[in-house]
Amino acid sequence: MSGGSLYDRCAQDAAATVITAYSTSFALACRLLGPRVRTHVRSVYALVRVADEVVDGAAEATGLPAPTQRLLLDELEAETLAAVARGFSTNLIVHAFALAARECGIGHDLIRPFFASMRTDLTRTQHDDASHDAYVYGSAEVVGLMCLQIFVNAGRSTPLSPDPTLVEGARRLGAAFQDVNFLRDRADDENRLGRDYLGLQDGHRDRIAVLDRIDADLDAAARAIADLPVDCRRAVTTAHGLFAELARRLRDDDETVRVSVPTPVKATIAARALAGRPPKRSTP
Template sequence: MSQRTARPRTGAPTGLDLYDKTAQDAAATVIARYSTSFGLACRLLGTRPRPHVRNIYALVRVADEIVDGPAEAAGLSPEAAGRVLDELESETLAAVERGFSTNLVVHAFCRTARECGIGEDLIRPFFASMRTDLSTHRHDDASHDAYVYGSAEVVGLMCLQVFVNAGAQRPLTPDPALVEGARRLGAAFQDVNFLRDLDHDASALGRDYLGLGAGASTREAVLDRIDADLAAAAAVVPRLPPDCRRAVTAAHDLFAELSARLRAAPDATERVRVPDVVKARLAARALLGFAPRDVRA
């Protein structure tokens, strides 16, 4: 029997179920290749939200790669990269509307978006921030806040939609306190990464997201803002569904550790990292059900 006419094994998914599973596997591969830390936290999610969060991350990662180097390395000009990003946004919005895409990563995301209530109000700001990377090289306080909302806070809100709605008959609107916590956790993650990647962003990408030394902010003020955001997010973790709390705690504590290390090494020339043994300890702490770390202690 030829490969074209071969039937799936008995009990194996077929049709749309097989396509959905293949798309989810593609999304899982993206997160496994690109982020060991996020992948570790994701494994602490319950089976209900886990594939959906992977689907969100995969789309975010692909969009980020369009503006952060691989597209340029493939020979695309900023204008061409912008057109590719526009095409990805259009395909994503269309797929969410119709429930199908020939792009496996987009298909995985659209199935999550339809089930969990992720709409244009979150998708468009994300792509708007990605588009900013092609044209804005130095940010002030206002443009920083707008960028962080689209690039990080809405991703936290997408994940919150999953936490609340995955497996539900119809999507519900999350509690406002959880919305605020998701936004502030996303903002803290982004600002930590800005500080970690300060030299790389300036030298390799020609970008300054924080405007340090240009009157927009100071390093100490950014770290204080990060810790305030982490504390606000930690306060609402107990209100999340039980199958999400451990993963969010692990991610929170990892970035709290990064914030502490950044504060302790203001002149570090290498990217600040958390050793694997410390990551494992933080994950174990979260797995045992401890509350998020108090960054003010």
């Protein structure tokens, strides 16, 4: 094995370790992806996780002030863009992401909005409709679009532009995932971080209206899943099912504990996807 190949594999293994440690639900869905796309998808989510730790987790927990967090995030963005251009980074997670980006056509148009949304967490705590939508686009929808680039282009010599129907589905699924997480993490976001992503504190939005929008986004995404490449459908259907179940449970939630999906229910959702069943929709 050449030095480059060994380094690439080590970087991708590091990305897989990050994802497995941080999200059991995502790790479950990722295992259902075909090998053609699985490694690159893990690499995208590992970079997302590291960036999130700069603004929400490990960096903040060490007591770093916001200007230092901003500097670290700017450096991470610059290193990511440079690695995509040159094909190498001394940061293993960034290197793994760059491998995915270069093969699958993930460009500045998706990378920059993501980091812009991450920076928003350092300066803004209250959101209106416009700022919420901009934040969700950068923090979640573009991540879905990065994954779509992988689904369509992994293994190709020249990346193609995805079909507009798939683009819409990826964006709507990413938005639903993010809004579900906003509701699940509302207590921590408000009490620890002082953030209100959904405008619920000041009555700007109604919780049921947010859940209705989530259901509409999930339904729109469900219609596009059948058009994905075959080796991606089971994983995306599983992820869709997990978040649809979370959304259902959030409607009955008293907000005293963080809502989760029990392991047996996760297994049932995954088994349904493995059997080739289409994602459930909230409306016929």
